[in-house]
Amino acid sequence: MTTIAEPPSIWTAATAVDDRRPRSKQTQLGASETVCEMRAAHRIAGTEPTDPTDKKMAILGTYIHEGLLTAARTEYGWLVEKATASELVRGHVDAVQLDAETAARLPKRLRPVVPSQDGVTVEDVKTKSTYKWDQVLRYGATAAEIRQTYLYAGMLRERGFEDRPGQRQIARLGPLNVQRIRLRFINRDNGSEFTQEFAFDEFEAATARWWVEQVHALPGPHAARRDFDGPGLDAVCDYCPVRTACWGMPARPGIPVQTNLVHDDKDREQALADYVAGAEQEKAGKKVKDLARKKLDNSPAGDYGPNRLKWTGGNAAKSTDVQAMVDLHEEARIPVPMIPDAARMEKNLKDAGIAVPQRENGKLTARSINVSPVPAAKPSKVA
Template sequence: MTTDTIADNLGVPVPDLWKGAHRDDRTRPRSRQRLLGPSSIGLCRRRAAYEVHGTWPTDLADNMHAAILGTWLHEGILRVLREQYGAHTELELTDGVILGHADAYWAPGTPHPRATDAQAADMGVVEDVKTKSTRALDVVVRQGPSQAEWFQVHLYAHLLRTGGLKDHPQLPTGEPLPVDVVRLRYVGREYGQVVVHQRAYDEDVTQQALAWAEDVLASPEPEAMPRDLDGPGLSIICDNCPFKTACWNLDQLADDGRAPQTILAENTESITEALRAYADAAEVESAAKKRKAKARKMLDAADAGTYGAFRLSWSGGNPRPPEPDPEAMIRIIEGLGVGIPMRSGGRSSRTIGVSRVPEAG
């Protein structure tokens, strides 16, 4: 819902919160920058190329409520890190090609009101804060940070270490600043869960990120870069990409329900490759389903609890309320001699069949 719901309309104008919030969000410096940002590096090369080439967004959504809530929460988190733990926050960093804003930085030995021995260690630390939905946070718990997230925080460290800090009231600008540790802090938007990953700064990771950026910066046009994600409907990043229509030619798709990914199968070679991928995945999926089904049967009588590196929990199993019995309803209607109301059945969904052609003897 993009407008406020007014329960008691007295004729008094009520400012629309979300319309104003979206206008405010689009005026932020990070929304208007044209240099390549660390948060875009490692994500999708074509999206990054659209940014580098100054392409005007084709998809400015007005339903990014969760993202804006995350921005508001983010601001509060940085205030706490700054006021309670002595962090320098929102540091503008650039080398003239990459422009970013590091969330928090502690110089070696930074004093702060609530210091502990560990926090006061003589090490430079740069931190990036990310707000996540509960589902996305669960992915972080299970799989750890993504490569793009490690790229981002390492690039902040790199820019600090190479004198990329600009216009700061307390820290020396244009001079190398020590960074020994990079940290990612994830905060759940719904319940405030916190997950932290940190590691020693790794120059190899930085070089991989810089090589990725150089590839994009050398592109003659966005279309020269590959799509690194799976596309609308398969990737939440693509679903919310400001260049979604331009990237996937959504305005040229026939109105027949075709998936955007059909543009990837333009010739016999690409169709053959898609068939190979489908057949390979189907075979792996079939074997995995069998293993999963057996394991599920084995666990049917197990109590909830922690077993080694795994936590088992159960949900459901509650009695359901009564529900209509369609077959009994039909028998009653037929017994009354009344015709059963019918509606169009539409079309059945298409079912794909993929099999391997036997090799010629």
């Protein structure tokens, strides 16, 4: 028999190429790494990655970036993927659309086809999944995404592009008069596009710079704040290369790392109070949602204010036709499987008043939490 060797995974090649990218080897804090204070602190401290990360989504994002930004450069003449740096942070700005005045100081081949009418515009492109798309349309960029773009804009205003091979001419422009910020979101599943644009705000830029200065001023990662709730709760932690350095190992395998946040009964008291408060909010929210759902049941699909109503389902449900399958088996002379029907046998025994026999199956039952008020202490009897 000839054995055909499994073809190698294309992701092995893609990951190897990605690991050789200059950005993957960068040791200074990158503006794109300012999403979490703890993560940024580990980067500044030079912590080696403690955890393997699945890079597929990040690599796909890089490919989409490269394709779209190359198109923006060749078709619109925007400056794309150019480096800027300060002594605290560095990064590659996705796109800069120069205004006519600034562009006039460059050779024609580096000028935008259509200069920005509103002053130099700094753009950051973000790819998102359909799962996150609703959130993008409803709330726009996150605080961390806005901070990252302001870091680029701030560095360009203070210093301009970095003076390095491949961008010497644009570096000679010196500090740029950035006037606009643009965040462009691309749905990586269907290509939908959404942009958010606003005027440059000096206060926002100072806040972003201050954020980075604060992290640099920390005595080390042990003093940094975790900006996310950890693996299993925030996807950014699931993909974080220093998640073990950040959270440590759980006391025993299989329990969440967040258990490391509870050290004594005071912590337990606080966690229980948080649990009760969260459950109350959840209950109140569900009550509002359930009433609204019932009220809408007779409403046609359409746009109502900022929200779009769509209906799915409502079609005749189908289930497997067992008798038709038996007939088809007999026609095709395939033996009909005679596996005992456990559900039926269980019902028969219960109907006959006989206990259903049980045995351990090697699995553990799910642990459920049950929180109730501590009963009031009984009044002591007075003699």
